[in-house]
Amino acid sequence: MKLPDSTTLIFGLLLLTVIVVLDIMLRYFDLPTWPAFMVMIFFFEVHMEPKRATHIVLGGLVGIVCYMLAVQFVDFISPIMGVTTAQLTYVCLAVYVFVAFGESFPMIFNNYAFMFFLVSGLAGTVVGESPEPWLWVGAELVGGALAIIGILFINRLTPLLSRLPQ
Secondary structure: OOOOOHHHHHHHHHHHHHHHHHHHHHHHOOOOOHHHHHHHHHHHHOOOOHHHHHHHHHHHHHHHHHHHHHHHHHHHHHHHHOHHHHHHHHHHHHHHHHHHHHOOOOOOOOHHHHHHHHHHHHHOOOOOOOOOHHHHHHHHHHHHHHHHHHHHHHHHHHHHHHOOOO
């Protein structure tokens, strides 16, 4: 078993600082935290590759918008076909769009869009909470961007701090 080196330990502590500061900022403005932290998780999933940040943020935006369109679609069409069939029909349409256009428009129709669509659907069913997808969009765009900027900053700062005399 390999123990973490000082660079990893410092990065971890700085990451906790980013998480706490971001959480406090989002809550101060009454924004939900989950969209920003999903962006953070996905950014780590792509190994903090800055070129992928746009795919994550725009995909997240598309996923939340897909949820908003799903609500409208189901409200409109459910009197004709029932709620369950309307929901399934919309999910099939959305999945088809993600798959069919994913290679042509990978920046917006990607796995991040699909995951944000899924999680938005779950967030929209939380008991005692009223879904506020426009706030989710704000938290995803602003909070997600701040999360990525924070990670990139600490990723550059960490090697400098690890070289300081002990």
